[in-house]
Amino acid sequence: MGLVRTLLGFAKIQFSEENVYRLDSFIWMLLVPAFFLVEYFLWRAIFSVSTQEIIRGFTFSGIVIYFFLSHIVQAVTSCRVDSEISRSVKNGKFIKHLVRPINFLTYSFIRNCWRAVFRVKFLPILLIIGYFTIPSFEYTSLNLLFFIITVIFAITIRFSFTFLFGLISFWTKEYWGIKSIRQGIHMFFAGSVIPLTFFPSSLQTISKYMPFQYMLYVPIQTFLGTYSTVEVMNLILVQVIWTAAFFGMSLLVWKKAHTRFMGVGV
Amino acid sequence: MKLPKTLRVYLISGKMDIAAWMEYRVNFLLYLIAGAVMRLLTPIVVYLIYYNGLTFPGWDFYQVFFLVGTFTFVRGFSSFITSSVAWWSNEMIHNGTFDKLLIRPMSPMKQLIIRETELDESSGLILGIILVIFSLYKMDVPIDAYNFALYVWFMILGIVFISSFDILSGALNFIFVKTDSIKDLFWESSMFGKYPLTIYGVIGHAIFTFAIPFGLLAFYPAEAFFGRMESTLFVQLNLITLAFLSVSLVMWKYAMTRYTSVGG
Secondary structure: OHHHHHHHHHHHHHHHHHHHOHHHHHHHHHHHHHHHHHHHHHHHHHHHHOOOOOEOOEOHHHHHHHHHHHHHHHHHHOOOHHHHHHHHHHHOOOHHHHHOOOOHHHHHHHHHHHHHHHHHHHHHHHHHHHHHHOOOOOOOHHHHHHHHHHHHHHHHHHHHHHHHHHHHHHOOOOOHHHHHHHHHHHHHHHOOOOOHHHOOHHHHHHHHOOOHHHHOHHHHHHHOOOOOHHHHHHHHHHHHHHHHHHHHHHHHHHHHHHHHOOOOOO | OOOOHHHHHHHHHHHHHHHHHHHOHHHHHHHHHHHHHHHHHHHHHHHHHHHOOOOEOOEOHHHHHHHHHHHHHHHHHHHHHOHHHHHHHHHHHHHOOHHHHHOOOOOHHHHHHHHOOOHHHHHHHHHHHHHHHHHHHHHOOOOOHHHHHHHHHHHHHHHHHHHHHHHHHHHHHHHOOOOOHHHHHHHHHHHHHOOOHHHHHHHHHHHHHHHOOHHHHOHHHHHHHOOOOOHHHHHHHHHHHHHHHHHHHHHHHHHHOOOOOOOO
């Protein structure tokens, strides 16, 4: 009962926060479909002059759904815990996290999960645009179920990875540069700018050993039915391993990191 | 020859920025690399598209690279001039320090422009120049002086247009106090200009030419360079850019009258 009350308390806080930044939410509601539209028109033009019907495993319909889902997965998994850590360490407000009767990692994770739920509000306009732009496509309910499961693990990997990276702020004065480099590499190897099948084979191999594709590319391909059931099970196992590894490392680094906090500005 | 006052102050501000950044050299380098990594994503996508034997209708690989380089340069250059209007007005209006700008003997906008030279944004400028020179070298086409002059002129129009967006964004900061998304909306929406306008079909092409001329950021300069520009568009695009600049300046003047020193 206590846990439920805590979780609902977090939901209430998140709801209030979302209400304060209504204009921000509205603008992102417009921007996300705009990003999708650029990709839609780009690939429509490319397919219109291509002699191939299937390019690197994608039909036109497949690639449109890929980018459509890519924005949904990115919206739901997006995580800014690293920026929050960096900002609060810099201005000294991090002290409040140390005096709370809840572990900071748990606190951040629950907040992030609620954010993921509330971020669904970015999607109505995208869904309307998707209705008019996505050609017909078929999916099975099993693929949909696998998609949901892999997205849930994508949220946990992305959160734990971002949290771990954010802890660097305890050692550096500035975090923005490191964050942007990480974001660029993340976007590229997660397949958010172009599907990984378009990469040269060497880069595809490298990307297999990185965590990024499990945060975006794998869930989308699961929905598109690229993998067999056994392959999906294996991929979910890999997602679990990445999540456990990043949470474990986060706990270890956290123990060292928070002792470095100087309380500047308190 | 004596430089205009604003330019002199801007150069002094630039010197101070360089001195400040040099105190944190590693950080500066990280900012430059970070900017380059993010900006490299679009050229990499273009490379991968052509690597897979695909093409943009009517554009070969180096022509698209030239266009992307121009886009990167124009956005990078505008960062030097007016992006601080959008960024700093947001911050100063929120914490009340905008008052300081109102009592100094220089217009608040000029003060915002010279406040920071955005040296960390120079990666866009450098990368843009590299991409343009690289694609020109690879295309090995003779450069026509008239077309090159048109190319430079349309890039200037592109910079003025995107700067108008920064000023508009700054003006809206007076109305919607403390929101980062307005800057994001104006900045991110310029992505419509990073590929040839022909991909958007007839309606999209017309919208990004006459309504919100994102085509000025790269498409029209590149078209002019390759000698494919319709001459009738020259006057129209000049007038549209002038209209955008005028509207943004009028909006800025009006918005300043609504400043109420929140938290000052």
